[in-house]
Amino acid sequence: MYKLLIVDDEPIIRRGIKTLAILSEIGIDEIFEAGNADKCLETVDKEHIDIIMLDINMPNTDGLTLAKILKEKNKKIAIIMITGYDYFEYMQTAIRIGVDDYLLKPVNKTDIELVLRRIIDKIKTNIVKDKLMELHSEYENISYDNSSFKAVKEYMKKNIFDSKLSLGLMAEELGFNSSYLSGIIKQIYGIPFQEYVGIKRMEQAKILCLSTDMKNYEIAEKIGYDDVNYFTNKFKKTFGITPKQFKQGIKLNEN
Known part of the structure; x- marks a missing residue:
């Protein structure tokens, strides 16, 4: 289950988001509110917040600035920006900061539920990836001392955007068996070659x-x-x- 923090300076908006969607059915069991940046940061420090729905127009500290601060504190916190602006420059800034998704005002029940389901799916995927990386961290650490691992990393870095790149060609040029190379790649990166x-x-x-x-x-x-x-x-x-x-x-x- 997940914890959601709704950050908006208008109480009616915060209450509306809480009542529009049946959040418990999505997987959210605790909901917190904040009317300004200070209260938001205080709540994040006290609680293990998973998702933040953040209004872009906030007093004193605007939503984009607050999102940047939050991501610097904990990049794993998922941030959904609530905005009335459908402008590319806002989206560019939000993406660079690391905002995970956004909602355009006026929001409705369907939009809220869809965006929260997307975010929760993303969180679950990231948890699986983190576990995979932990399992393969030992191999990652010793790769610098292993000539085969080093050769694979250098080859991938040099050819990752080459249209001719393939597992077979890579194996041939490095002098490896394809199955052996596939195993090395999975040990280094935690996922298969094509992925x-x-x-x-x-x-x-x-x-x-x-x-x-x-x-x-x-x-x-x-x-x-x-x-x-x-x-x-x-x-x-x-x-x-x-x-x-x-x-x-x-x-x-x-x-």
Whole structure:
């Protein structure tokens, strides 16, 4: 079960969020409220808060500034920004800070439940990933002393965005058996080869969407995909929106 903190300077908004959605059915068993940044930070220090719903317009300390402070204190806290602004520059700033999702005002029951379910799914996924990384931390620590592990890391770093990259080609060029190489990669990164490559490429795609005016096909080629349709579909599957929608700062609602 999870703890939710609702941060808004208007009590009626805080009460509305609490009453609109049946939060217990989503998996939230404790709900806290804060009307300003100081109360928010005080609550976070006292309670193990998992999710924060944060209004962008706050007195004294605005929501984006507060979100940055919260992420610096604990990057694992999931933050949902509540905003009346559907502008790309706000979304760019929020993404750079590490905001996990957002809601556009006026909010309704369906929107609240959908965004909270997305966030809880993300938290569960991150917990599994953290456990996997703990299991493989021993291998990560000794990789610097192991020539095979070092060779794999250097190869991946150099070729991660090469469209020709494949497990078979990598094994051939490094002189490894494919099964042996697959095992090394899983020991180093905690996940299989294709999954790791996909994650790194999608992370780079998001950066390019934010920081350049490159077209979709240019981004696809830059990160190692020859097929722009494959890239677009993979981006949408990963982030829930298309690259175009991401650039525009428009969240695609789930059906």
